[in-house]
Every structure is written in structure tokens, then in C-alpha cells.
Amino acid sequence: MxxxxxxxxxxxxxxxxxxxxxxxxxxxxxxxxxxxxxxxxxxxxxxxxxxxxxxxxxxxxxxxxxxxxxxxxxxxxxxxxxxxxxxxxxxxxxxxxxxxxxxxxxxxxxxxxxxxxxxxxxxxxxxxxCWGGGLARQDPPLTLTRARGGGHVLDGRQDYATGVLVADRLAVRAVRADTGEPLAVVVDPAHRGVGTGGDADAFGQRLAAGGSVEFDSVPVAADDVLGSLSADEDILSPPTALASPVGRLLSVQLRLGMAEGVLAEAREYSRAGRSPGHCPRPAGSGQDPQVLAAYGELAVLTRSASALAGQALEAVHGGLARGADLTYDEYADISVLVAMAEAASSRAAQESTARALDIVGARSASSRLGFDRFWRNARTHTLYEPVAPRLRDVGDYFLNGAHPPFVLPA
The missing domain is CATH 1.10.540.10 (Acyl-CoA dehydrogenase/oxidase, N-terminal domain)
Known part of the structure; x- marks a missing residue:
């Protein structure tokens, strides 16, 4: 693909x-x-x-x-x-x-x-x-309180964060207890008072090392408070706001990779000419018109999403190159284009990983073949990163010219 x-x-x-x-x-x-x-x-x-x-x-x-x-x-x-x-x-x-x-x-x-x-x-x-954690907004938030001797103290629980079970450093979002300002904080997970747990118990993305992380009066030095995550335009500059589409475009590439991966494996299985047992012809044979149509439709769907992702990538690359000259209107254009790519890649991943099972046939139910992992992984990721809010952003921008909100990936 x-x-x-x-x-x-x-x-x-x-x-x-x-x-x-x-x-x-x-x-x-x-x-x-x-x-x-x-x-x-x-x-x-x-x-x-x-x-x-x-x-x-x-x-x-x-x-x-x-x-x-x-x-x-x-x-x-x-x-x-x-x-x-x-x-x-x-x-x-x-x-x-x-x-x-x-x-x-x-x-x-x-x-x-x-x-x-x-x-x-x-x-x-x-x-x-290896970095883990998450900067997306959560409720209740982690709290950062000023310590008497200088620096801060971090408290709270983040219910899910990617990579926490293997991370050498965590980057997390916390709010200042006195002002409510959201800040990005870096923490060594080996520090006393930090506890991680592999309790996500998801049916997919099981090797993403996701889980919860708790902070119990963890000292945070001044240098480890990286900066503000406020969405207020008086604080958030357009170049910094690019963190949102940059991160969300990673999710697009992840979904496209899953879609291309399952189609590549299904194609290899089809070319091997193995029978799924209940079909009169080998699964995925070149003579089966339904199989050919299914492959054709999924190839078009994935390639179309890839083309839109390519446009979004060019826009992000251009925005990063603009640097301090980037405007909020330009940022909005980039963010909306990435949202479109998110929607297209989400559909490509979900349909490809689900319908590949039908193409392979009953043999796809075999745990030894592992075709189900693609569907479980794609579905789990799209539950954590739902596409409906991004579609609303696109519609609001198209109809009303509204700038999309500053949203960081989960």
C-alpha cells in the first residue's frame, strides 16, 4: 500500500x-x-x-x-x-x-x-x-502546589497514559493550585512518590505500555515545570499551538499504518491460496469477484486517506517553517486539515481492519493467525481518540469560520 x-x-x-x-x-x-x-x-x-x-x-x-x-x-x-x-x-x-x-x-x-x-x-x-505520559486535559486534574522551600509538589492520579510502564521520563499536565493555570511538567518515574500501574485492561493496544500513574507529594524542581498549556490566545502563540495538529497527525499516521498493515497481511494470506474451510474457492483468490471488489474498495479508501494525510503533513511542515510569523488564521487552516485527515484515517483503519476478517474468512478467527489484533488495536485507539469532536470542528469551521480548539492527543 x-x-x-x-x-x-x-x-x-x-x-x-x-x-x-x-x-x-x-x-x-x-x-x-x-x-x-x-x-x-x-x-x-x-x-x-x-x-x-x-x-x-x-x-x-x-x-x-x-x-x-x-x-x-x-x-x-x-x-x-x-x-x-x-x-x-x-x-x-x-x-x-x-x-x-x-x-x-x-x-x-x-x-x-x-x-x-x-x-x-x-x-x-x-x-x-523513552518518554511516556500525556498532556491532554483530564478531570480531575493533577495539581501543582508551591513548596515552602522552593519548587512545587505534584499530586493526583492520571487514569491513562501511554508508555508509563516503560518510560524513563514522564511528561504530564498539571494545574497550579493557586491560579488554575495548566502546565506541562516532566517527572522521573523512579522518583519517590510516583507509582505506575498496568491497569488499563484494554482489549487492544496492549503493548503500548499504557496504564495509570499516581503522584503523592512528588517534588518538582522549577526547571521541570516546562511551560503553560493554556488555550488563552494571550498566552498561547500560534507556533506553540501547532503542538495540537503535530500530535494529532501522529495519530493519523498510526491509523494508516494499521490499515496498510492488515491489508498487506490479508493480501499475503490470499495469495497463498489457503481455503478458509467454508468457501468454495481459496480465500482471496484472483477469480473471486467479491474478494477483488473488497480489496479494491479498501485500497481506494486507504489511499484516499493517505492522500489527505499527505496534504495535512505539508500544511504542518509549512506551519513549522513559518515559525514566529505563523498567524492564528493559518494555524486554524492547518488544524482543520489535520482534523479532516483524522476522520478519513479513522474510517480507513476501522473498515480495513474489520473487513479484512471477512476477506480471509472463517480462518481469520484463529488466534494463531492474529488477524484480530489489527481490529482490536485500531478500535481501541479510535475509542481513546474519537473522531466525532474533530468532525464538529471541521463543520464549525466550514459553516461559521470558527477556529478549532487547542486539543492535545490523549
Missing amino acids: GVAPAPSGPAADSGPAGPGPAHWLRVARESADDLATDAVAREQAGKPPLDEVSRLREAGLLTLLVPAESGGGGADWTTTYAVVREIAAADGAIGQLLGGHYFLSWSARLLTGPSRAAALDRRCAGEQW
Whole structure:
């Protein structure tokens, strides 16, 4: 089906700033092939993905977005989206884990000052951190209270956050107890007073290392309060607001990767000519008009969503390049285009992962084949990231010209 395109122009394998897009896409494909070999067994075991994170770390993918001058891969978001999509096609849960890691580590740099950002980059690259947590609004919120001796104290419970079971650093949203201002905070999960639990108990995305995290009077240094997450336009600048479409476009790539992954596996199964038992012809045979029509419809659906995602990617890339010159109207255009891509990719993922089971036939019910994991993963992700609010944003923008709200991915 193809994956998210690398940046336009020559795909250099390396350059002055470090390895180029071609190198990282090759690494991503090799890592995806490695994950695919035991994807079914790992998903059924449902253990915390410590080994999987080690594989990503050894491949250099955890530091992909860190600037080369700080010891990282020096990649841009266009390459990063393509990497997430490749990994998601092989293992949707690991794709989510990796995408969340990229967004949270990048957001930490975006929200703080240059010197603190540079220090975070160096430590992230040097110690090969894996990031987990979540910056989306939740109720009740975590609270940040000023401590007598300086700094703050963090308290509360976050019911679900991606990657918490394997994270070296957590980025979470907390509100100041005195003013109610939402802030991004970075926490070492090994710190006393931090407790994580793998109690999400979801039927899909079981290897995304999701779970709850509790904070009991956890000291937070001043440098670990990264910045404001307020949606007030007097505080939130258009470049900072881009964190919303940047993060949500990761979800788009994740969904497209799942759709392409299940169709690729179903196609291989169909080409093998195995019979599902109750059908008069081999599943997916080239002579079955219903199978051909189903493959054709899903290929069109997924490729159309991919094209819209490509337009959204170009818009995000352009917005990031605009920097401080970006306006709120331009931000709104970008955010709405990403919302459209979210809607299209959600439909592509849900229909492809469900209808692929019909194409394969009764044999798709075999747990040994693991076709069900694609549907469970896609459905779980779309429950945590529902598309209905994004459709309302698109409609309100189309009809009334209303700017979409500042919403961070769950």
C-alpha cells in the first residue's frame, strides 16, 4: 500500500546534520520487519514491552527527533511520521508507544526555554530516554502546589497514559493550585512518590505500555515545570499551538499504518491460496469477484486517506517553517486539515481492519493467525481518540469560520 512519503527532493542517506531520511526509513523498515516476526506471540503474551523498547533504542529510533548537534538523529517531522507509520503497520501498539514518545519529548523542548531545551536534548540523547505520559486535559486534574522551600509538589492520579510502564521520563499536565493555570511538567518515574500501574485492561493496544500513574507529594524542581498549556490566545502563540495538529497527525499516521498493515497481511494470506474451510474457492483468490471488489474498495479508501494525510503533513511542515510569523488564521487552516485527515484515517483503519476478517474468512478467527489484533488495536485507539469532536470542528469551521480548539492527543 505504501507508507507516508519521505521529504520531497533527493532522499540523501546522510548529510552534514547526520543520517538522512533514506537512512531512517531503511532503519524503520528493518525494525518493522523484526517486530512483525513475533508480533502475534508478543501481543498475545501482553507483557510490558521492555524488549521492544530495547529494539527501538538499539536501532537509534528513540533519539530520531533530537537535533544532531545534541547527539540525536536530527530528523524532521516528515521523516518521523513515516517512521511511525512503518512501525505501526507491523505492530500498532508499538507504533503508538513510539509516536507518543516522539510527541512528548518534542513538546518538552517546545514549551520550555532554549537553554533548558538544549539540556533536555543532551540528556535525552545521552541516556536514550523513552518518554511516556500525556498532556491532554483530564478531570480531575493533577495539581501543582508551591513548596515552602522552593519548587512545587505534584499530586493526583492520571487514569491513562501511554508508555508509563516503560518510560524513563514522564511528561504530564498539571494545574497550579493557586491560579488554575495548566502546565506541562516532566517527572522521573523512579522518583519517590510516583507509582505506575498496568491497569488499563484494554482489549487492544496492549503493548503500548499504557496504564495509570499516581503522584503523592512528588517534588518538582522549577526547571521541570516546562511551560503553560493554556488555550488563552494571550498566552498561547500560534507556533506553540501547532503542538495540537503535530500530535494529532501522529495519530493519523498510526491509523494508516494499521490499515496498510492488515491489508498487506490479508493480501499475503490470499495469495497463498489457503481455503478458509467454508468457501468454495481459496480465500482471496484472483477469480473471486467479491474478494477483488473488497480489496479494491479498501485500497481506494486507504489511499484516499493517505492522500489527505499527505496534504495535512505539508500544511504542518509549512506551519513549522513559518515559525514566529505563523498567524492564528493559518494555524486554524492547518488544524482543520489535520482534523479532516483524522476522520478519513479513522474510517480507513476501522473498515480495513474489520473487513479484512471477512476477506480471509472463517480462518481469520484463529488466534494463531492474529488477524484480530489489527481490529482490536485500531478500535481501541479510535475509542481513546474519537473522531466525532474533530468532525464538529471541521463543520464549525466550514459553516461559521470558527477556529478549532487547542486539543492535545490523549
